[in-house]
Amino acid sequence: MTAVRDADRTPNGDRIRRRRLRRRMALLGASGLLLTAPYAAWPGAAPAATRPAGADDTAADAAIPPELQRYYQQKLQWVPCPDPSFQCTEVTVPLDYAHPDAGDLLLAASRKKATGDGARIGSLFVNPGGPGISAIDSLARGGADLFSPSVRASYDLVAMDPRGVQYSTPVNCKINALTPPSFEQRANACARNAGQLLPHVGTLDAARDMDVLRALMGDDSLHYVGVSYGTYLGATYADLFPTRVGRMVLDGVVDPTLDGYQNLLQTTAGYQVAWESFATDCAARTDCPLGHSVTEISRRLVTLLHSLDRIPLRQGKDIAITGSDLLSAVRNALRSANWELLRAALQGVPAGDTTALQQLIGASEIPFSNAVDAFYAIGCLSSPFDSRFTSAEAEAALPQFLRTSPLFGAFDVAGLGQCTHWPVPATQPAQAVTAPGAAPIMIVGTTRDPDTPYHWAKALASQLSSSRLLTYDADGHGAYQRGSTCVDTAVDRYLTQGQLPPAGKVCT
Structure with a gap:
């Protein structure tokens, strides 16, 4: 060094x-390398038009407004997935929640039914991060097997690809993968080939989509496990619909106050x-x-x-x-x-x-066809991932990045330009997530997590009106099902019994 x-x-x-x-x-x-936060890695005072219809600052989960009733009352048709141990369905949601008559999107979802014979707690929504990674593929390719028998017995495991991602109405910029473009070339291609969709694939809308599916699954509360970017999605949901939060685990946390x-x-x-x-x-x-x-x-x-x-x-x-x-x-x-x-x-x-x-x-190669397009399309609408700096500004920032990391600074500073030419402005600026009135949310932070540093978990825990931080004194990104019996037991006990770990609990 x-x-x-x-x-x-x-x-x-x-x-x-x-x-x-x-x-x-x-x-x-x-x-096409991605910003490293929450996969970079991985909010703020949204304009009134981006707030959920029927919600305001004092009643974030008011009754469903008449113009959205048809989405909340649709009937799901479940069919066998390619893996017959899962069932698949499609959900219709509005392209624009502020203007539901502007058209619809189709979103894909899957579930693996609970294995237990006893009382089922409900559906457990799972998001592996990204943005841009298919939750459906992640759950089908081994993600479901990471959950303990007690969790599997108590919940249907549910994955929904967020709008813009893979099996849901996808962002397709029609880029030749053999000749990867520059940031500007990608932005121009996306504007040309997916422009109508780009303003409507942000995390705020994805959170509203989860609420539609929650209702269609017959659940009064959303039970949820989110990792990396999935924590940002979960926290956004909690802030929009605090009284609909059930048992929510956020692991490898994004701090929503950061730009x-x-x-x-x-x-x-x-x-x-x-x-x-x-x-x-x-x-x-x-x-x-x-x-x-x-x-x-x-x-x-x-x-x-x-x-x-x-x-x-x-x-x-x-x-x-x-x-x-x-x-x-x-x-x-x-x-x-x-x-x-x-x-x-x-x-x-x-x-x-x-x-x-x-x-x-x-290990970093993602076999999903539109993961990179979706990363930019979703990330550039959300402040923590939205970096719009010129080459000159990035060069001016280089000394600070090198002081921060002599090894990674010169490589990482280039990521400052990833949204510079993006054709759509961010819709979710940096702001604290408080989720007033929400049930206690379990935050899990790893002390030497490179993608989502530990102090981000502490920051979100301090913002939320009710939360409990579980610390994992270890290396690597994320904590649950990474080899710590202490962590796994604490998370499973919370999901199955609603019991939070003691305040200040540290696992190794």
């Missing part, structure tokens, strides 16, 4: 930093903390591939990154590993706390073996 700072103070330091920034910006824009700049800067700091935690552990091992002090390990990683940027490592005729590839793999390993695989990658790459590295890179 010291070596990086010293190099940036040389007479050519400014020029070096700017070349590096332009290269990172080109790579980010061309590859895009602070969100990205604080995530950068989170990855630096996570890297130093890994490096400290590695330094204590006799087989650490990069050295035996945090400073030495960090310095040698930076040297390796620069070397790969100058001369990529060739693996056959179609694979070239660059420094950016290695840095992305490091981030994936820190997010998943897969330190063993990261040590293997850092040992293999200098010797020309990329087996472990490619496993880490592959």
